[in-house]
Amino acid sequence: MSAEILIEAIAGMLHGLRHVAVGANSPIPASAALLARHRSGGRMQVSLLSSRKQNVFTDGGKELFDCAAQGRIDAFFLSGGQIDGQANINLVGVGGYPRSKVRFPGSFGSAYLYFLVPRVILFREEHSPRVFVPKVDFVSAPGTSAPGVYRPGGPHALVTGLCVFDFDRERARFVLRSVNPGHTVEEVIAQTGFEFDVPDHVPETPAPSAETLAILRGPVAEAVSETYPAFVERTWGKAAA
Amino acid sequence: MSAEILIEAIAGMLHGLRHVAVGANSPIPASAALLARHRSGGRMQVSLLSSRKQNVFTDGGKELFDCAAQGRIDAFFLSGGQIDGQANINLVGVGGYPRSKVRFPGSFGSAYLYFLVPRVILFREEHSPRVFVPKVDFVSAPGTSAPGVYRPGGPHALVTGLCVFDFDRERARFVLRSVNPGHTVEEVIAQTGFEFDVPDHVPETPAPSAETLAILRGPVAEAVSETYPAFVERTWGKAAA
Amino acid sequence: MTDVLTSLDELAARVPDGALVAIPPDYSGCAMAAVRRVIARGARGLHLVGVPSGGLQADWLIGAGCVGTMEAAALTLGEFGLPPRYAAALKAGTIAMKDATCPVIHAGLQAAEKGIPFMPLRGVIGSDLAANRPDWKIIDNPFAAEGAEGGDPILLFPAIRPDVTLFHAPRADRNGNVWVGVRRELMLMAHASRSALVTVETVEDTDFLADPVLAAGTIPALYIDAIAEAQGGAWPVGLAGEYAADRAAIAAYVEAAQTQEGFDAWLKALETEAEAA
């Protein structure tokens, strides 16, 4: 159920968009995008970059980035080895650079897509002070930019195993939107290394309806299994895969 | 015979090159390139831009220009409604701009390829003071550039219905190399609106050998006829076409 | 999502007055039938960009009074010479001409494809093209070697972002994907434009992207706003691999279009004949 809650939370942020793209190694965002597409009656375009079938690009590795710069991608997903309270993300390493104590794979397209895709959803399931830090050790991509920097895009929300944050771009600050079932505001505060706003009333992150669960376990599981068979089996069992 | 002399003159300038490209509406340069390719034993690449068979490009209209900038095109052909003594060419119009008295089609890629292709051969069959002027009315592409301007390419020679000029890039000046059979140095001087150097001894432009004529009338005529059937029939008769 | 339209008039309605419209040259894939509907709807003030040159369709649009500005590296009808209504409009000063050079038009579209405001390119410096284009700039190459002689000047020019790209292609599939093969300038135009309108010889009940060999020459529907079937839609300039140019029809046009009256009569006869058919 915990994956399904995250999928539902993300899918709700994609409502009404024309084109959502999802990078590699992202089964939960991919499932959310496919759920949103299902709800749109197939009108939403979803590009799964690690899929052959759900990927229409025909102009090589540059096309995703060009497509984003043309304004044709409405939402994308990024993560971070570290993420800080200003939504800066670190995909490079911890403890010095270039000889980092812990090295991550690298920034990929984050330094670009974070600027150009209007609705970037940060997703990191592990919610711990190790990940959510006061200040990242290396800025792969900054959460906000100075006035005058061309930036039609940026962070929209942060979805974790514990909660959902909105990001207030004006104030460069996260605002707790909801806490996932089985967790508390206090737990979120304890596990988060950066400061954020906590409204007086913080609802629970909604669980998906029975209708949504049927869609997830049916057409979404089937479409996702092309790329993420292990995830589908773990989440929805062999039957779905 | 007059076309064959021009073809022979141009082909001699292409000896040893790896890749020669020829633009549209250029049957004589195309024939010369194909003759040079024949002499190279097929090792020379010839790209005829108006041909489907003799054109290997697969990346759209930009590829010719990118290919030239990569240094992969050794020779190209340009012409001009006007050409002056500094090898400036005018493909735009005569008598004012933009409301010219006589308008030509336009500069095409000349302003670019003239800079980037090492050996640009100017070809204009009509040799008259109307074409070869002291100063062009509009510079589509300049013959020479100031020091410091990136320019690996430029004019190599000018072939006309009357003669062949070499171009001295250092001195920005044409030098008469040879006069076509049936014509004289005096005639060239009278028909040329710009000044140029005349060496003490000006040989006759060599006529092609019997062996060359056989190649022209055989494989070259056959290859050229895909794109220029009317030219082949006019020059070599119906049998060749 | 690509809209599959049932008439060329619906397609033509999507070319608004004053739009920056990119069109291919006569040897690429020209939506001649659709252009006639753009003329019929009375489009005005179009800014045409020939990628990189213009031919018969530009002359039709100019002759019909649809064009305010023309940007191209050249305008030509090949063996038939200068397009007659273009030549007349230039003389009369009724259109503004922005002379360019082929690689700048291609690279200007690439800048739009990449969402960058400008692109650098070698060459061009010292030509009267640059002298007559206040929108082009020459700067010293910021990456020149220290103490480079003359500062290493280089041309910069702005992105060309068409409002509409209009072309004709051999085939579309049921999802609105359009196969153009090696005519990649059509893909570049679609990528670079806000809207791409395409006529095709035939819409096939298949999915080009499911076939890796066809996919390689396909513009995804993502970039295509609307398609309409138009068999023979490139007449009279022809469509490579499908049908040749109708040289007699082009010759007749050129003869007729030497005067505005001749052009008007030619156009009226053409459309009267089409309605009768």
Added chain:
Amino acid sequence: MTDVLTSLDELAARVPDGALVAIPPDYSGCAMAAVRRVIARGARGLHLVGVPSGGLQADWLIGAGCVGTMEAAALTLGEFGLPPRYAAALKAGTIAMKDATCPVIHAGLQAAEKGIPFMPLRGVIGSDLAANRPDWKIIDNPFAAEGAEGGDPILLFPAIRPDVTLFHAPRADRNGNVWVGVRRELMLMAHASRSALVTVETVEDTDFLADPVLAAGTIPALYIDAIAEAQGGAWPVGLAGEYAADRAAIAAYVEAAQTQEGFDAWLKALETEAEAA
């Protein structure tokens, strides 16, 4: 003219010490068999560029001591995590890492393809990538609207012009044309490089360029310096549409390569087995 070579050793001999070598990511088309011959010949001081990221082949070359500098947007073995010899070399400081971002690598190659010294791109400003790349510059956009707030800063970076591009593709024809389908980054790499070396599953006795459908996905021989047949040449990372990754072999590699001794033993066993076969 493309040379058709009869051995991978001949191909490997064309990768000189110190060369700037462009390689595709594991999911594109990796010449793994050829990379083993580059290792066998003892290449040193290579500057690898992952287009845009690196994977197993980069780790093999790093483990074998062939690499001086690595430029990439990331290095990863996907589900198998960070490439182990890369991680060790970074820690030990035995390779220099130039961290980049995907679109800058693609656009840097496009700059080389266009023969321009630099390319602009949006984004990136304010990241520590830019702060650690002295070869990147930020300038005020020369085309910004008059009085634009903040000067409209924009990133410029130099062209990436590889000495060698090395990849594996499904098919070549008898003329040396190489079919890559939608894997256009391989075409960009070939265009941008001084030399392109390609291994293929099979050389077919045909001409891809004579078929308009195949031509659309073909790199012309003009850009290909040498090809060699290598059936299964992308093992163990696999080749899309042809064969899948050998996950067991990759897992075994990752386990072995946690130490230099383990890597050396793994490599020796692999080549001993290959010689015996």
